[in-house]
Amino acid sequence: MAASGLARPSSVTVPVARRTAVRAVGTLLAVELLAVALYLRVTNTGVLAPRYTLYPFVWINVGVWVLLRRPAVAAARRRRLLAGAVAVAYFLLLAVAGGLLGGGGMSMPARIAWLSPGWGPALLYTGDWVSLTVIPFEVVGYAVLATLVYTVVLAGARSALAGLLGVATCVGCLWPFGAALLAVLGGVGSPLATAVPGVAYDLSTALFLLTVGMLYWAAGRAA
Template sequence: MSTKIARFRPNGTSLAVGVAVLNAEFLLLALYLVMSNRTGGEIRYLLYPFVWMNVAGYAALKTKPVAETDRQRYLAAAVGVAYFLVVGYFGGLYGPGMDMAGIPAGGASVAWLPPGWGPALLYHGEWLRLSLLPFKVVGYLGLAYLVYATVLDAASSALSGVLGLFSCVSCAWPVVATLMTGVAGAGSGLAATVASGSYDISTAVFVVTIALLYWRPTVR
């Protein structure tokens, strides 16, 4: 237990890199606020994307999964990819080309949203719709990578570890959160999306999920 808790303590190099990243993000956000003449609104919605990306990035970089065989690696990679596709779909990264409102296909575009929210790649084709917000892409990739590591841990442990993988409630939280809070893609508009407060809940769930998958208390 103490070894797993110690993994959350950053070393000197991690702290230095973290401070540099936070400073860069602060300058980027300050530049955006000055250039956009933004007034009013909740500042926390401008910070949430950095929370997603920083937490996911730190956990992924500090996780070093080890596969005993190529078969384990391929199996874990397949599960990770499938997981990314599931959370990406329910999280609004992609979906059917024709939405419920019947809006016709309009091709690709770039939405210059606030840092982290954008620049977002939007595509509305006949069969496929994409809303690739940077923080969601980074966040869901981080989740998928940690699920990959969790599968490898379970594969190399005893039966209790395998059972732990299938009882990993944290793995399903992002999917459940997006369904319960109604988090939509960029196509619905940033203001409409955050007005309901759904990202308050989703960000909290995301951070807890990353922490649990990084710690992986159900495995081993």
């Protein structure tokens, strides 16, 4: 009797935890959809392809989920410094490849572009030496990839090869988002807007998910 009494709480805790997680995810998705609906209503903006409006939430939600579940790796201070340096370099590489960070030009004051939630609000700045195009979901996505690379490098040098493969994958696939933002800011009828194929959005998101999954798997295996 005592044994069965002790086993009962664990059998109840698991379903409760799952229900709590499902409710949290459902609430998050509802808030995101509500934010998009409010934005479309307030700005009187039409949606030609709903999936492009929702892709930023795929990046953000998957990224947060992976970060919450990534393994903790114990390592010496020297290894942590090395892994941190690799992660920072990886983030900067993605930022440049994705159009978030670039060279300067004609100096312009910083401004906010009120794009669809996830795409915006975007911070735009051009200085004499540097230009910034801060798109929320890109920043989150890059930070997630950099954190996973940090974890992989921390776990072992052999697993770091997965991070290098992630660089090759994402650097080649993230450029369409920077071009797409310029197309939006330049106008739907601009030459740049017509030059960006719609499939670029789908490909970039698919490759982002592939790279996240690969790095997450490598981190879990090495930990």
